[in-house]
Amino acid sequence: MVNARTYPLWRDLAMSEDLPKEALKTVVGALCAPATRRDGFDAQADRWREEALKAALPALLARTSAKRLRGQLLVHADEKTLAALAADGTVTVADVPAILRHRRVWAGLISALARHPDQVEAAIALLPRLPDHEVEQVVRDWDPDRYTRAKGAAPAPPVPPELFDAVLEACLTPLAAYLLHPEPEEGWEAVSAFSKDWSLELGGRAGWAMLARCPQRWAQLTAHPTLGSAVQHLLLDQAETRALEDARLRAADPDGEELAADPAPALSEDLLLACLPALCLPELADLPNPQVTARRTLHHIAHRVHNNPRLAELAADQLHAAADALITRGQLLSLLDKQGDDYGFDGRVLRLAEDLALLSANPDHLAGACAQLARLDQPAVVSPTPSPTLIRVIDNIDPDHDRPARLLERHSEHRRVQALATLAANPHTPHTAVADVLTVLHPAELAWIAEKADGPAWFLATAAAVPVPEDQADGVVRLLDDDELAKHPDPAAVLQSWLDSPATGEILSRSEIYRAVVKSRYRTLEHLRQIPADEVLARHEPEVALQILLDRCGRSTQRWEALATAMTFDYDEEKITFGQLLDSLDPTPAGAQTP
Structure with missing residues (x-):
């Protein structure tokens, strides 16, 4: 048992150049043995021991050649210390077996070992023992001192080409193997439909991270016999997007260059042609x-063509054939009815229309996309009540904020008419199919075309000629505050018109309507009875329902218990109205009970 106060002495002995070889075993034992006292382990003293050992470790390893003593020292070093010692040559490949007896391989160790030319091959041999998501870190963290290196200090040596190639191959191999035998991962159908490369996100984007470091080799790698397909997919998916992101980051730097209005493409035309075999994900x-x-x-x-617009011309026939085959195989234009709980239905229809507008030259398929757009529910266009807070904070509110076209965009309700405009811009889309959709559009959608659509002249003219029924006006449900309602002869009827509007069927607008009704002083109990119970009880001022419940339940214990039972509804359960909740508080008459 070493006296804890002597650890500084043992540290100094270990670091002394005059320490004889015969003393090494004793010094190592003193610094490596856990600190104890008469009644057991001494945590505080052991921290002092660890600090002394950490300071003495480089000197001890430099002077110790015996495997057992080196192993005893190595087991006490952390990963950062071991990597630093490996980088300066104190820890070598010969020490790896002793290190790996107590810990797994990590990227920093491989990078540090590969700093020495005679150890590169051995370092590469350790790559398969790394988890897939850590392989790229061998190159990424090659220079751990890049942010802390003192000015004038020697830079880190370049990454050995053999190591770079090995890491590149290891990062691309998972995708290359998947492409040979593709299988959907468990639960992949539930992945967000907005995910652009749902099938190719393998290796945590490590493959692209490595490719981005060697753009001069892209042309060569696209022709690689085993990795070429993976490289083609990654270039089509990532090159332009990442180049734009990098340019924006540089432009955001105060000392960076200004973002070019028309930046040069990341992929040359020759590279795009080399990637065509992978374009349609065969x-x-x-x-x-x-x-x-x-x-x-x-x-x-479609996402690839959007990022690389030149593909629309370079691979027109290939894209048209692929779109036709996918529409046929997936029966994507089958007119299915929207299910009540299918909240992604509209999004799928809109994305399909946008994708076909970009990829298809088949008039029948384009007309089918138009027909699907026509079957979508009408948008709910609501003009919210003026916000006193917003008016106080923002004194220059856009005077045109209440225009139907602007209101349509509040909750992205303009996406249907936007998709229709995109279809109309495709020269293969039948004009009659587009015209049929125009006749069923909401008045606000027609206003959006007139103000914001950038389509062919025939499309704009046809939309302008569509008559709007007089009883629809502009189709906007305008919510008014009580001051405005007071100007109407029957404010309660105005509130009822809001509740009767189709906008109460839209998830993004109905709460606005319910809130406006509940907060109005012109509301009646009949209005409240039509509103979902959770909107009245949980989402607005509690005093709205307070007096109603007090009067309804009174001194009836049975009614209060029934109220507690009725208020156990969850967010995703079928909604009951406030009126249904009130009616449920009355006990069932004895004569009406079933035997």
Whole structure:
């Protein structure tokens, strides 16, 4: 048992150049043995021991060649210390077995070992023992001192080409293997439909991170016999997007260059041509659940063309054929009715229309996309009540904020008419199919076309000629505050018109309407009875329902218990109205009970 106060002495002995070889075993034992006292382990003293050992470790390892003593020292070093010692040559490949007896391989150790030319091959041999998501860190963290290196200090040596190639291959291999035998991962159907590369996000984007470091080799890598397909997919998905993101980051730097209005593309035309074999994701053609896979594949291809617009001309025939095949295989234009709980239905229809507008030259398919747009529910266009707080804070509110076209965009309700305008811009879309959709659009959507659509002249003229029924006016439900309601002869009737409007069926607008009704002093109990109970009880001022419940339940214990039972509804359960809740408080008459 070493006296804790002597650890500084043992540290100094270990670091002394005059320490004889015969003393090494004793010094190592003193600094490596856990600190104890008569009644057991001494945590405070052991921290002092660890500090002394950490300071003495480089000197001890430099002087110790015996495997057992080195192993005894190495087990007490942390990963950062071991990596630093490996980088300066104190820890070598010969020490790796002793290190790995107590810990797994980590990227910093491989990077540090590979700093020495005679150890590069051994370092590469350790790569398969790394988890897939850590392999790229070998190159990313090659220079751990890049942010802390003193001015004038020697820079880190370059990454050995052999190591770079090995890491690049290891990062691309998971995707290359997947493309040979693609299988959907468990739960992949539930992945957000906005995910652009649902099938290719393998290795935590490590493959692209490595490719981005060697753009001069892209042309060569696209022709690689085993990795070429993976490289083509990654370039199509990532190159332009990442280049734009990098340019924006540089432009955001106060000392950075200004973002170019028309930046040069990341992929040359020759590179795009080299990537055409992967453009339409042929490897995914036979995945199960054809409707889902076809829809996602079509969207993925459209995203690639959106990021690389030159593909629309370079691969026009290929894109048209792929779109036709996917529509047919997935039966994507089948006119299915929207289910009540299918909240993604509208989004799927809109994305399909946008994708076909970009990729298809088939008039029948484009007309089918128009027909699907026509079947979507009408948008709910609501003009909210003026906000006194907002008016006080913002004194220059846009005077045109109440225009139907602007209101349509509040909750992205303009996406249907925007998709229609995109379809109309495709020269292969039948004009009659577009005209049929125009006749069923909401007046606010027609106003949006007149103000904001950038489409062909025939489309704008046809939209302008669509008559709007007089009883619809501009189709906007305008919510008024009580001062404005007071100017109407029957404010209660105005509130009822809000509750009767189709906008109460839209999830994004109905709460605005309910809130306006509940907060109005012109509301009646009959108005409140039509509103979902949770809107009255939980989302607005509690005093609205307070007096009603007090009067309704009174001194009846049975009614109060019934109220507590009725108020156990969850967010996702079927909604009951406030009127239904009040009616449920009355006990069932004895004569009406079933035997």
